[in-house]
Amino acid sequence: MKGTKWDTKxxxxxxxxxxxxxxxxxxxxxxxxxxxxxxxxxxxxxxETVYGLGANALxxxxxxxxxxxxxxxxxxPLIVHIAHLxxxxxxxxxxxxxxxxxxxxxxxxxxxLVLAKGRNxxxxxxxxxxxxxxxxxxxxxxxxxxxxxxKPLAAPSANRSGKPSPTSAEHVLHDLNGRISGVLDxxxxxxxxxxxxxxxxxxxxxxxxxxxxxxxxxxQIVGEVRxxxxxxxxxxxVREKPRSPGVKYxxxxxxxxxxxxxxxxxxxxxxxxxxxxxxxxxxKGYRVGVLTTDEGMSGYEADTVLSVGKREDLSTVTQxxxxxxxxxxxxxxxxxxxxxxxxxxLGAAVMNRLHKAAGxxxxxxNSDLISEK
Ligand code: AMP
Ligand code: MG
Numbered sequence: 020m021k022g023t024k025w026d027t028k029x030x031x032x033x034x035x036x037x038x039x040x041x042x043x044x045x046x047x048x049x050x051x052x053x054x055x056x057x058x059x060x061x062x063x064x065x066x067e068t069v070y071g072l073g074a075n076a077l078x079x080x081x082x083x084x085x086x087x088x089x090x091x092x093x094x095x096p097l098i099v100h101i102a103h104l105x106x107x108x109x110x111x112x113x114x115x116x117x118x119x120x121x122x123x124x125x126x127x128x129x130x131x132l133v134l135a136k137g138r139n140x141x142x143x144x145x146x147x148x149x150x151x152x153x154x155x156x157x158x159x160x161x162x163x164x165x166x167x168x169x170k171p172l173a174a175p176s177a178n179r180s181g182k183p184s185p186t187s188a189e190h191v192l193h194d195l196n197g198r199i200s201g202v203l204d205x206x207x208x209x210x211x212x213x214x215x216x217x218x219x220x221x222x223x224x225x226x227x228x229x230x231x232x233x234x235x236x237x238x239q240i241v242g243e244v245r246x247x248x249x250x251x252x253x254x255x256x257v258r259e260k261p262r263s264p265g266v267k268y269x270x271x272x273x274x275x276x277x278x279x280x281x282x283x284x285x286x287x288x289x290x291x292x293x294x295x296x297x298x299x300x301x302x303k304g305y306r307v308g309v310l311t312t313d314e315g316m317s318g319y320e321a322d323t324v325l326s327v328g329k330r331e332d333l334s335t336v337t338q339x340x341x342x343x344x345x346x347x348x349x350x351x352x353x354x355x356x357x358x359x360x361x362x363x364x365l366g367a368a369v370m371n372r373l374h375k376a377a378g379x380x381x382x383x384x385n386s387d388l389i390s391e392k
Pocket of ligand 2: 175176184
């Protein structure tokens with residue numbers, strides 16, 4: 020690739036016959052990828068949420084390369100990925116009983132815990148905070164890479180900063196080809212949105228970022244759970260400083276300008292409003308896209324109408340959302356109108372990502388924002 024330092028290796032793993040972790044650890048591609056990790060280089064790998072960009076979490080030099088490759092602001096800390104609980108030694112300092120309970124119930128899985136930082140994690144990873152975010156991913160390729168390298172891996176999503184997170188190796192290569200040593204290709208990821216980040220350093224756990232594990236599920240395990248007030252304020256004109264540094268940045272944005280249309284007046288009002296906005300913009304000559312669900316597909320006439328999944332089953336929506344945001348770019352969409360979802364269960368993660376993708380722009384009944392566009 021022109022202007023880049025090297026060609027990124029594309030190691031295809033998803034057609035391996037035996038996908039158990041024990042077998043994958045010995046796989047030549049995983050062994051090669053682990054060698055790059057141990058040379059302080061970067062390797063992208065699949066997890067059950069999105070593709071991660073991995074580096075040795077115990078090495079400053081390696082972790083710094085993540086920020087460089089992604090164009091990530093240095094005050095946005097990384098999540099440390101482990102394969103077994105013994106790896107927490109030196110990574111975290113103290114594990115409160117509540118955190119232990121969450122680890123036992125939710126790991127491996129899409130839950131990240133913020134805990135007191137251990138002595139071995141480098142400062143680059145935690146962006147100089149006294150806490151560290153850690154999780155055990157539920158994907159055999161991720162676990163095999165961590166085991167083969169013998170290192171906890173610092174890994175944010177493997178996209179250029181600000182872009183939608185990658186849910187396939189092709190997305191990773193689109194953003195990072197020539198900037199990283201290689202990508203382990205495990206096919207499409209399953210959950211599709213990032214992990215839920217929960218601060219467990221205080222008595223009552225607090226959700227800092229909604230994700231694959233829902234608030235309702237957490238409450239069943241540990242009782243009361245709070246949500247960072249900065250998240251509750253999403254879409255409203257309230258400026259709270261979020262407790263998770265990464266939450267303040269624009270994320271997941273497609274190239275086209277995107278608006279959400281509110282659901283407060285019901286599904287029918289929302290869909291009619293979108294149809295009206297699409298008509299107006301097409302008359303002005305814009306290439307217009309609509310983000311809808313399987314149920315809504317037949318109701319729109321626009322240049323690009325894409326379904327994110329089934330409104331009745333939000334796990335299909337989390338799975339496809341980033342792919343669909345990238346697809347609008349592929350089709351050269353200039354303006355995108357998106358349907359919205361109730362903030363319950365996985366709807367909290369879906370709406371969080373849509374809000375960020377739209378830069379917080381929501382069109383509501385009697386909304387001033389309509390005249391602002
Ligand atoms: P990413 O890996 O790109 O999906 O982002 C990781 C998320 O975890 C960001 O929102 C970070 O701000 C958050 N995070 C990582 N470490 C910490 C920490 N020590 N305290 C609070 N939030 C954290
Ligand atoms: Mg990210």
